[in-house]
Amino acid sequence: MADASFDFRLTHFRKNRAGIEEVWKGADMRAALQELAESKCDDANAMAHLHGPIPSPLYRAGVDVLDHTAVGYVKTSSWLGGVEARSHQTLKKVNGFDDFMSYILDAINH
Secondary structure: OOOOOOOOOOOOOOOOHHHHHHHHHOHHHHHHHHHHHHHHHHHHHHHOOOOOOOOOOOEEEEEEEOOOOEEEEEEEOOHHHHHHHHHHOHHHHHOOHHHHHHHHHHHHHO
16 A cells, blocks of 8 residues: 555656657657548548549548648549539548537537
8 A cells, every 4th residue: 555645746747849749740640640541531532422433532641740740631632522522521521520510400409
């Protein structure tokens, strides 16, 4: 059993900004972000539909390393992808925005 007189509270905490940036910009974080972005990209390409044949994938995934962190993204790969994204709101659907909004609207109406 621990000694009751020992104080476990922190008296001083200093962030190691360089260490935090190293974690957020590191290879493991970039790999995790790329994996998630590719999963969302695959979902968006599967949901994409136009009135005619789709010549190539309309969405692509990637990771950008910024000054202090890394960011995963999914974006259109062509102007045709932009038309599809604006017409059908595919990226919002892939990210669950429609489900979230329906949840909010249900909460407001009930």
